[in-house]
Amino acid sequence: MQAEAKALDSGSVSQSLSTRSAAGGRSGGWIGWLFALPHLILFFVFLLGPTVYGFFISLREWHVLAKQHPFVGLANYQAALSDDIFWIALRNTAYFVFLVVPLGNLVSLLLALGLGQVRRLQTFYKVAFYMPVVISIAVVAVLWQWLYNTQVGLLNLYLGTMVNGLRQLGLPLSAFQPIPWLSDPHWTMPSIALMSIWWGAGGNMILYLAGINNIPPDYYEAARIDGANAWQVFKSITWPLLRPTTLFCLVFSVLGAFQIFGQSYVLYGGGAGPGRAGLTLVLYMYQQGFSQYEIGYGAAIAYLLFAIVLAFTAVQFRLLSNREESRS
Amino acid sequence: MAKMVRQFQVENPDVQVNMQIIPWGTYYDKLTLSLAYGGAPDVFILQAARFSEFASFHTIRPLADLYASAQPPLTAKQFAPVPWHESFYQGVQYALPLDTHPIGLYYNTKLFREAGIVDQNGKAKPPTNLTEFLDAAKKLTKDTNGDGQPDQWGFVITNQHSNWLTIAHQFGGDILTPDGKHGAMASAPCLQATQLMVDMIYKYKIAPKPEGVDAWLALRQGKAAMAMEGIYMLASLQEQPGLQFAGAPAPQFGPKQGVWGGSHLLCQPVGISPEHSRAGWRLMRFLSDHSLTWAEGGQVPARLEVKRSPQFTALPVQAQFARQIGYVVYDPQVPRANSLNQFVDPAIEAALLQLQTPEASMTDADRRINQLLARP
Numbered sequence: 001m002q003a004e005a006k007a008l009d010s011g012s013v014s015q016s017l018s019t020r021s022a023a024g025g026r027s028g029g030w031i032g033w034l035f036a037l038p039h040l041i042l043f044f045v046f047l048l049g050p051t052v053y054g055f056f057i058s059l060r061e062w063h064v065l066a067k068q069h070p071f072v073g074l075a076n077y078q079a080a081l082s083d084d085i086f087w088i089a090l091r092n093t094a095y096f097v098f099l100v101v102p103l104g105n106l107v108s109l110l111l112a113l114g115l116g117q118v119r120r121l122q123t124f125y126k127v128a129f130y131m132p133v134v135i136s137i138a139v140v141a142v143l144w145q146w147l148y149n150t151q152v153g154l155l156n157l158y159l160g161t162m163v164n165g166l167r168q169l170g171l172p173l174s175a176f177q178p179i180p181w182l183s184d185p186h187w188t189m190p191s192i193a194l195m196s197i198w199w200g201a202g203g204n205m206i207l208y209l210a211g212i213n214n215i216p217p218d219y220y221e222a223a224r225i226d227g228a229n230a231w232q233v234f235k236s237i238t239w240p241l242l243r244p245t246t247l248f249c250l251v252f253s254v255l256g257a258f259q260i261f262g263q264s265y266v267l268y269g270g271g272a273g274p275g276r277a278g279l280t281l282v283l284y285m286y287q288q289g290f291s292q293y294e295i296g297y298g299a300a301i302a303y304l305l306f307a308i309v310l311a312f313t314a315v316q317f318r319l320l321s322n323r324e325e326s327r328s
Numbered sequence: 329m330a331k332m333v334r335q336f337q338v339e340n341p342d343v344q345v346n347m348q349i350i351p352w353g354t355y356y357d358k359l360t361l362s363l364a365y366g367g368a369p370d371v372f373i374l375q376a377a378r379f380s381e382f383a384s385f386h387t388i389r390p391l392a393d394l395y396a397s398a399q400p401p402l403t404a405k406q407f408a409p410v411p412w413h414e415s416f417y418q419g420v421q422y423a424l425p426l427d428t429h430p431i432g433l434y435y436n437t438k439l440f441r442e443a444g445i446v447d448q449n450g451k452a453k454p455p456t457n458l459t460e461f462l463d464a465a466k467k468l469t470k471d472t473n474g475d476g477q478p479d480q481w482g483f484v485i486t487n488q489h490s491n492w493l494t495i496a497h498q499f500g501g502d503i504l505t506p507d508g509k510h511g512a513m514a515s516a517p518c519l520q521a522t523q524l525m526v527d528m529i530y531k532y533k534i535a536p537k538p539e540g541v542d543a544w545l546a547l548r549q550g551k552a553a554m555a556m557e558g559i560y561m562l563a564s565l566q567e568q569p570g571l572q573f574a575g576a577p578a579p580q581f582g583p584k585q586g587v588w589g590g591s592h593l594l595c596q597p598v599g600i601s602p603e604h605s606r607a608g609w610r611l612m613r614f615l616s617d618h619s620l621t622w623a624e625g626g627q628v629p630a631r632l633e634v635k636r637s638p639q640f641t642a643l644p645v646q647a648q649f650a651r652q653i654g655y656v657v658y659d660p661q662v663p664r665a666n667s668l669n670q671f672v673d674p675a676i677e678a679a680l681l682q683l684q685t686p687e688a689s690m691t692d693a694d695r696r697i698n699q700l701l702a703r704p
Binding site: 180272291293294 | 357360361381382386539677681684699703
């Protein structure tokens with residue numbers, strides 16, 4: 001139990017950050033505030049200010065070109081909730097979160113576990129797996145658009161070659177039909193999810209790797225002496241001691257996944273994909289606010305998304321703090 | 329346009345023109361923000377589909393006084409009626425119409441001749457009605473490599489929006505009811521038009537499913553024999569080496585004539601200084617007077633004397649497309665016309681991809697349109 005708490009202290013980024021800032025506030029007095037001032041100014045001017053102003057906008061009928069912006073109360077919210085496309089966008093977004101969060105974290109964890117075993121060239125692999133994270137989503141989407149192309153895409157080419165090869169070996173497979181990755185509504189979200197996992201897996205991989213490296217080697221040594229196999233080691237040592245990192249990664253993956261925008265925006269040229277299958281909440285907000293210029297309505301959608309994400313975060317933080325309490 | 333502006337500068341050295349060409353993808357964002365928060369250009373173009381939106385918010389300057397003082401006079405008589413009518417919003421004239429750009433039929437003359445679809449002189453003969461169209465398209469759809477799948481198509485739907493609106497109008501339908509207050513996409517004429525487009529793909533099998541195909545590229549590469557596309561796409565076909573093609577009016581599928589089109593409308597921002605406004609008007613007038621240069625790039629001039637000029641009638645495709653100018657139809661002229669497309673286009677697509685039946689997708693669109701039009 002103690003060891004778990006130790007791992008939590010050193011492994012959890014959020015906790016170490018908050019501890020540090022609290023300590024600074026106590027010892028520095030007004031000098032602490034002075035140091036924080038540049039950030040605070042930016043925070044108020046570019047984040048909190050616009051956020052509050054956005055709420056003000058959401059209560060008004062506000063077309064960019066209109067000279068007057070009459071107050072309409074909650075009419076924009078009411079309109080959004082009775083707008084079935086809003087619900088389609090929410091459903092698509094939830095589906096994306098459902099696909100990307102567990103799978104993405106699994107991939108990140110597996111990469112981190114694998115890297116933990118690598119002795120030579122570890123830095124090279126780290127950089128290689130992390131590389132996609134630093135590429136802009138616009139570039140990623142354009143790249144994958146080509147990979148996903150039904151007729152000439154690399155993915156269908158490889159799959160086709162593989163299936164045909166297996167058929168020649170005598171396996172009872174039917175001839176390969178090119179998969180319409182981006183043009184069939186059923187494939188749209190899984191395709192976007194796969195691309196997003198490739199893009200983002202490296203980020204969480206680094207966090208998992210840090211978590212794994214923080215597990216004291218004595219435990220593994222003890223396990224080896226007791227004759228535990230690899231699965232037992234993972235199940236009884238790595239996984240439980242990694243739990244705080246996992247929770248942290250899950251919380252932030254959920255937050256990030258709910259805000260998916262660039263993928264659909266680039267793949268479908270600002271549109272919504274076949275049968276609106278690629279329409280996500282942020283994209284819908286963007287379309288309403290910046291394509292239709294109905295920024296009052298767009299702001300209302302933004303606040304509804306904010307409420308949803310806030311609810312999710314509250315639940316997750318509750319889980320996080322419960323765990324900490326149970327340990328102390 | 330750059331050429332025309334340069335010429336204007338030479339002839340009008342007292343007016344300084346700074347021209348900016350902005351791609352359509354970001355054009356309206358920049359224009360909207362500049363009109364809302366300052367920095368708008370003195371003269372700019374609005375497309376017909378967006379015109380009512382800007383006019384309804386009183387962001388563009390009424391031009392009655394400039395028309396009244398124009399020397400030599402500039403009146404309705406000098407313009408084709410459809411684009412002229414388009415320059416008004418609720419009875420006030422806000423624009424000088426530069427052109428009309430309808431879609432029309434592009435067809436591959438080589439494929440037509442090979443399929444024997446020719447007139448007495450052996451020249452490729454474009455279809456003018458539904459029967460001729462289907463007959464030709466069936467002959468032109470071929471499986472040339474024997475894999476059971478057509479690899480040459482009689483027809484491709486390159487732009488669902490303009491093709492649907494064209495056919496819908498030909499059956500007597502439109503996106504909105506005539507009063508502009510309700511969706512009308514599930515009306516019988518619109519359903520007939522939608523069904524016809526669906527049938528082209530699944531029943532007659534003369535057009536590929538609009539999924540994972542670059543339809544325009546197929547036409548350019550000679551893998552499709554016909555497409556109904558805008559006159560402004562002409563340059564793209566002219567660039568294609570070895571492509572033999574011609575233009576014709578869009579076939580008439582339904583009982584009425586009708587073809588979707590747009591217009592480029594020259595406008596000025598509200599609040600422009602009288603001096604800039606007068607100088608801007610001189611530029612607008614000049615562009616209108618010299619719209620032949622503009623037309624060469626793939627437009628039908630709105631000015632009748634330009635349209636009737638021998639130089640214009642000698643342009644083979646433009647002159648063919650211009651034959652339709654009397655019955656060009658635009659997107660609905662309502663303030664929220666642009667916002668309608670977020671429901672219209674996906675509904676057409678859903679029907680063509682058979683994600684929904686035409687009835688279901690069009691009924692959905694109507695419901696959403698009504699909801700939007702009822703919003704504050």
